[in-house]
Amino acid sequence: MKRLLKVLLILAVIGTAATLIGLAVAQHKGYVLVAYKGFRYESTLWATLALLAFLWLLFVVLRYLLRLVAVSGGVVNPWSRRNARRRARLASEQGLLDLAEGRWARALRHLKRAAEGDPQPLIYYLGAARAAQKIGQTEEAEQLLERALERQPQAELAIALAHAELQLDRGDSAAALETLKAVHERHPRHHQVLRQLLHVHEVRGDWAALVGLLPTLRKEKALPEGRLAELELRVWSARLHQAGEEGLNEGETALQPLTRAWQQLSSAQRNEPRLVLAFAEQLHRLGAEEEAEESVRGAIKRGYDEALVRFYGLLRGRDPARQLQTAEGWLKEHASDAALLLTLGRLCLRNRLWGKAREYFESSLSFRRDPETCAELARLLAQMGEVERSNQLFQEGLGLLDQRLPALPLPAEKIA
DSSP states (O other), rough: OOHHHHHHHHHHHHHHHHHHHHHHHHOOOEEEEEEEEEEEEEHHHHHHHHHHHHHHHHHEEEHHHHHHHHHHHHHHHHSSSSHHHHHHHHHHHHHHHHHHHHOHHHHHHHHHHHTOOOSOOHHHHHHHHHHHHHHHOOOHHHEEEEEHHHHHHHHHHHHHHHHHHHHHHHTTHHHHHHHHHHHHHOOOTOOOHHHHHHHHHHTTTHHHHHHHHHHHHTTOOSSSSSHHHHHHHHHHHHHHHHHHHHHHOGGGGGHHHHHHHHTTHHHHHHHHHHEEEEEEEHHTTTHHHHHHHHHHHHHHHHOOOOOHHHHHTTTHHHHHHHHHHHHHGGGGTTTTTTHHHHHHHHHHHTOOOOHHHHHHHHHHHOOOOHHHHHHHHHHHHHHHHHHHHHHHHHHHHHHHHHHHSSOOOSSSSOOO
């Protein structure tokens, strides 16, 4: 009902306007004269206004038709700008899809086309370089990165990081390191640069370089705290192992590289059980049994650690009897620790206390079935003449080891 009233009102207004205009035309026709050189135009005012309105309407219609023709021509013409943008868009979509699905040759072709048709081509050049690398076209990958730098020089850092990643991917860690060193000089605090530099050093096994990088990683908070703490333990453990290797076959100076590496640690790190264990293992490896025993004993005194206790049973201190007495003192608070009972059994063997060693081994097995404990007790029982029981324990130990190994397919037929 409201809509009908609006329509009637509009019609009434239009009718009134038309009536007024008609009356105005009838009463005052007006006169228009336009003269210029030889040209002369004469007409009434209303006819002139009608002519101008017609010319304006004709201009609007012609402009619409021309635009329609241009648009339709762009759709049909394969070389039009509209179609060029459309082809670039389709190439980028297909290229990124091919890259994600591992169709490297197709990805390279599509992404190169997308890069040439896009004002911000970095992502396409990087993807194309990666695809080229995957199909062995190393020179093509390098050229694509150079082209990316020409087109978007402001993206120098991103391109350099991608370059180092490709170098590392093809096994050239030395070149990747050189690239990252150059980038690090210009961007010493950039987190991704630091993380990639860390990765390259790990790949190369350059633990000394990683030790030097750790303070920067911590200062710049380039890694989460938990991951950084784990990294520090892993790096320093590897560095101590490396220092132990450096001392092999060096005679009287064998301990010097290991000692220097150990002194580089902070006091808090020298109290870390995992690092104490790594240090003691290298002392043991270099023949410094007494020093290793003292280090482990002191660390356990500061804080009980099962891995250290287990290793303590493998060390020969200055006084084996006192070493056993010290370890037995830990039983007061850790009587059910299978690792401690294994260590006590081993120390009893060193002190030639055969019966006591057997008791400790059997007690350890009552808390945890362990292949090492089975082997130790089996070896002792064999010496004591209990061959059948010894063989049973050896078999059990092998079974426990087998459970720890990854499952492998067995041959269908018996091996001859």
